[in-house]
Amino acid sequence: AQKITQTQPGMFVQEKEAVTLDCTYDTSDPSYGLFWYKQPSSGEMIFLIYQGSYDQQNATEGRYSLNFQKARKSANLVISASQLGDSAMYFCAMRERGYQKVTFGIGTKLQVIP
Protein backbone atom coordinates (compact mmCIF):
# COMPACT_ATOMS: atom_id res chain seq x y z
CA ALA A 1 0.00 0.00 0.00
CA GLN A 2 1.21 3.48 -0.79
CA LYS A 3 2.24 5.41 2.27
CA ILE A 4 2.07 8.81 0.59
CA THR A 5 -0.59 9.72 -1.98
CA GLN A 6 -0.53 12.82 -4.12
CA THR A 7 -3.53 12.77 -6.44
CA GLN A 8 -2.80 15.91 -8.47
CA PRO A 9 -0.29 15.17 -11.22
CA GLY A 10 -0.38 18.82 -12.36
CA MET A 11 -1.71 22.13 -11.11
CA PHE A 12 -1.90 25.62 -12.55
CA VAL A 13 -2.12 28.80 -10.50
CA GLN A 14 -2.20 32.46 -11.42
CA GLU A 15 0.70 34.55 -10.16
CA LYS A 16 -0.04 36.15 -6.75
CA GLU A 17 -2.84 33.67 -6.04
CA ALA A 18 -2.75 30.96 -3.38
CA VAL A 19 -2.65 27.26 -4.23
CA THR A 20 -3.15 24.07 -2.24
CA LEU A 21 -1.30 20.86 -3.07
CA ASP A 22 -2.90 17.74 -1.65
CA CYS A 23 -1.21 14.95 0.28
CA THR A 24 -2.63 12.05 2.23
CA TYR A 25 -0.59 9.52 4.13
CA ASP A 26 -0.98 6.12 5.66
CA THR A 27 0.62 5.00 8.89
CA SER A 28 -0.32 3.16 12.05
CA ASP A 29 2.56 4.73 13.95
CA PRO A 30 1.41 7.49 16.34
CA SER A 31 4.74 9.29 15.97
CA TYR A 32 5.76 10.48 12.55
CA GLY A 33 6.92 13.51 10.63
CA LEU A 34 5.68 14.97 7.40
CA PHE A 35 7.75 16.96 4.91
CA TRP A 36 7.31 18.89 1.73
CA TYR A 37 10.05 19.28 -0.85
CA LYS A 38 10.33 21.37 -4.00
CA GLN A 39 12.21 20.17 -7.06
CA PRO A 40 12.84 22.78 -9.74
CA SER A 41 13.98 21.80 -13.22
CA SER A 42 17.59 21.98 -12.02
CA GLY A 43 16.98 18.70 -10.20
CA GLU A 44 17.85 19.37 -6.59
CA MET A 45 15.26 18.65 -3.92
CA ILE A 46 14.71 21.63 -1.62
CA PHE A 47 13.26 21.09 1.86
CA LEU A 48 10.33 23.44 2.46
CA ILE A 49 8.46 22.59 5.64
CA TYR A 50 8.06 20.01 8.41
CA GLN A 51 5.09 18.95 10.56
CA GLY A 52 5.38 16.56 13.49
CA SER A 53 2.47 14.32 14.35
CA TYR A 54 2.28 15.72 17.87
CA ASP A 55 2.54 19.35 16.85
CA GLN A 56 -0.56 21.23 17.93
CA GLN A 57 -0.28 23.99 15.39
CA ASN A 58 0.09 23.89 11.64
CA ALA A 59 3.63 24.52 10.47
CA THR A 60 4.42 27.71 8.58
CA GLU A 61 7.57 28.86 6.78
CA GLY A 62 7.22 32.18 5.03
CA ARG A 63 4.74 31.74 2.16
CA TYR A 64 4.42 28.01 2.86
CA SER A 65 2.00 26.53 5.36
CA LEU A 66 0.99 22.99 6.03
CA ASN A 67 -2.70 22.27 6.58
CA PHE A 68 -2.44 19.28 8.91
CA GLN A 69 -5.63 17.30 9.50
CA LYS A 70 -4.54 14.36 11.59
CA ALA A 71 -7.86 12.51 11.73
CA ARG A 72 -8.10 12.61 7.94
CA LYS A 73 -4.38 11.79 7.56
CA SER A 74 -4.01 14.80 5.36
CA ALA A 75 -1.04 17.18 5.07
CA ASN A 76 -1.73 19.68 2.34
CA LEU A 77 0.77 22.34 1.36
CA VAL A 78 -0.55 25.86 0.91
CA ILE A 79 1.54 28.35 -1.04
CA SER A 80 0.36 31.92 -0.69
CA ALA A 81 1.03 34.72 -3.19
CA SER A 82 2.45 32.40 -5.87
CA GLN A 83 5.51 33.53 -7.77
CA LEU A 84 6.86 32.43 -11.13
CA GLY A 85 9.78 30.83 -9.33
CA ASP A 86 7.38 28.50 -7.55
CA SER A 87 6.92 26.52 -10.77
CA ALA A 88 8.37 23.12 -9.92
CA MET A 89 7.58 19.57 -8.79
CA TYR A 90 6.42 19.33 -5.19
CA PHE A 91 6.81 16.17 -3.16
CA CYS A 92 5.13 15.17 0.07
CA ALA A 93 7.09 12.79 2.29
CA MET A 94 6.87 11.02 5.64
CA ARG A 95 9.24 9.62 8.24
CA GLU A 96 7.85 7.15 10.77
CA ARG A 97 9.19 6.68 14.29
CA GLY A 98 12.10 4.32 14.48
CA TYR A 99 12.74 4.62 10.78
CA GLN A 100 15.41 6.82 9.42
CA LYS A 101 14.27 6.74 5.84
CA VAL A 102 11.87 9.22 4.34
CA THR A 103 9.16 7.90 2.00
CA PHE A 104 8.08 10.14 -0.86
CA GLY A 105 4.94 10.59 -2.89
CA ILE A 106 4.87 10.70 -6.66
CA GLY A 107 4.78 14.50 -6.77
CA THR A 108 2.66 17.31 -8.17
CA LYS A 109 3.85 19.57 -10.95
CA LEU A 110 2.93 23.17 -10.24
CA GLN A 111 2.97 25.79 -12.97
CA VAL A 112 2.53 29.45 -12.11
CA ILE A 113 0.98 31.51 -14.88
CA PRO A 114 1.92 35.19 -15.28
Next chain:
Amino acid sequence: ETGVTQTPRHLVMGMTNKKSLKCEQHLGHNAMYWYKQSAKKPLELMFVYNFKEQTENNSVPSRFSPECPNSSHLFLHLHTLQPEDSALYLCASSRVEERNYGYTFGSGTRLTVV
Protein backbone atom coordinates in the same frame (compact mmCIF):
# COMPACT_ATOMS: atom_id res chain seq x y z
CA GLU B 1 24.29 25.46 -3.58
CA THR B 2 22.78 23.25 -0.93
CA GLY B 3 26.03 22.04 0.59
CA VAL B 4 25.70 18.62 -1.04
CA THR B 5 27.65 18.35 -4.30
CA GLN B 6 27.15 15.58 -6.83
CA THR B 7 29.37 14.85 -9.79
CA PRO B 8 29.00 14.39 -12.65
CA ARG B 9 25.73 16.18 -13.37
CA HIS B 10 25.14 14.11 -16.48
CA LEU B 11 26.48 10.69 -17.45
CA VAL B 12 25.93 8.54 -20.51
CA MET B 13 27.33 5.03 -20.32
CA GLY B 14 27.16 1.82 -22.24
CA MET B 15 25.91 -1.37 -20.66
CA THR B 16 29.42 -2.78 -20.41
CA ASN B 17 31.02 0.33 -18.88
CA LYS B 18 32.08 0.92 -15.30
CA LYS B 19 31.55 4.38 -13.84
CA SER B 20 31.16 5.99 -10.44
CA LEU B 21 28.95 8.72 -9.07
CA LYS B 22 30.33 10.95 -6.35
CA CYS B 23 28.61 12.82 -3.55
CA GLU B 24 30.27 15.18 -1.09
CA GLN B 25 28.88 17.16 1.84
CA HIS B 26 30.54 19.51 4.28
CA LEU B 27 27.54 20.20 6.47
CA GLY B 28 28.72 18.13 9.40
CA HIS B 29 26.05 15.52 8.69
CA ASN B 30 26.57 11.94 9.77
CA ALA B 31 24.14 10.11 7.50
CA MET B 32 24.15 9.87 3.72
CA TYR B 33 21.68 8.37 1.27
CA TRP B 34 21.32 7.35 -2.35
CA TYR B 35 17.91 7.73 -3.98
CA LYS B 36 16.80 6.81 -7.51
CA GLN B 37 14.23 9.01 -9.22
CA SER B 38 12.50 7.59 -12.29
CA ALA B 39 9.77 9.31 -14.26
CA LYS B 40 6.27 9.02 -12.79
CA LYS B 41 7.49 6.98 -9.80
CA PRO B 42 8.14 7.95 -6.20
CA LEU B 43 11.74 8.39 -5.15
CA GLU B 44 13.23 5.02 -4.30
CA LEU B 45 15.65 4.75 -1.42
CA MET B 46 18.66 2.66 -2.42
CA PHE B 47 21.22 2.85 0.39
CA VAL B 48 21.64 4.44 3.80
CA TYR B 49 24.94 5.07 5.56
CA ASN B 50 25.18 6.17 9.20
CA PHE B 51 28.61 7.16 10.50
CA LYS B 52 30.15 5.47 7.41
CA GLU B 53 28.37 2.18 8.06
CA GLN B 54 25.77 0.88 5.67
CA THR B 55 22.51 0.45 7.54
CA GLU B 56 20.11 -0.17 4.70
CA ASN B 57 20.23 -1.77 1.29
CA ASN B 58 16.80 -1.60 -0.23
CA SER B 59 17.06 -4.75 -2.37
CA VAL B 60 19.25 -2.98 -4.87
CA PRO B 61 20.81 -5.12 -7.64
CA SER B 62 24.49 -5.88 -7.19
CA ARG B 63 25.37 -3.91 -10.31
CA PHE B 64 25.08 -0.89 -7.98
CA SER B 65 27.83 -0.86 -5.36
CA PRO B 66 27.99 1.93 -2.77
CA GLU B 67 31.08 3.09 -0.92
CA CYS B 68 31.33 5.49 2.00
CA PRO B 69 34.98 6.11 2.95
CA ASN B 70 34.07 8.81 5.49
CA SER B 71 31.06 10.78 6.70
CA SER B 72 31.57 13.44 4.05
CA HIS B 73 31.86 11.32 0.92
CA LEU B 74 29.63 8.77 -0.74
CA PHE B 75 30.13 6.94 -4.01
CA LEU B 76 27.92 4.78 -6.18
CA HIS B 77 29.90 2.43 -8.40
CA LEU B 78 28.09 1.27 -11.51
CA HIS B 79 28.82 -1.71 -13.73
CA THR B 80 26.95 -3.66 -16.41
CA LEU B 81 23.87 -1.51 -16.05
CA GLN B 82 20.62 -1.96 -17.94
CA PRO B 83 18.66 0.67 -19.89
CA GLU B 84 15.98 0.66 -17.16
CA ASP B 85 18.61 1.97 -14.77
CA SER B 86 18.49 5.30 -16.58
CA ALA B 87 17.24 7.81 -14.01
CA LEU B 88 18.16 10.76 -11.83
CA TYR B 89 20.31 9.60 -8.91
CA LEU B 90 20.06 11.84 -5.90
CA CYS B 91 22.38 11.94 -2.94
CA ALA B 92 21.21 13.34 0.39
CA SER B 93 22.60 13.86 3.85
CA SER B 94 21.25 14.53 7.32
CA ARG B 95 22.07 14.33 10.98
CA VAL B 96 20.74 11.07 12.33
CA GLU B 97 19.63 12.70 15.59
CA GLU B 98 17.74 15.57 13.96
CA ARG B 99 14.45 14.11 12.80
CA ASN B 100 12.59 17.38 12.46
CA TYR B 101 14.62 18.45 9.51
CA GLY B 102 14.49 17.11 6.04
CA TYR B 103 17.39 15.75 4.17
CA THR B 104 19.68 18.07 2.27
CA PHE B 105 19.84 16.89 -1.32
CA GLY B 106 22.33 17.38 -4.08
CA SER B 107 21.35 18.35 -7.60
CA GLY B 108 21.57 14.78 -8.81
CA THR B 109 23.31 12.89 -11.58
CA ARG B 110 21.20 12.30 -14.67
CA LEU B 111 22.25 8.84 -15.85
CA THR B 112 21.49 7.47 -19.29
CA VAL B 113 22.37 3.86 -20.09
CA VAL B 114 22.62 3.10 -23.79
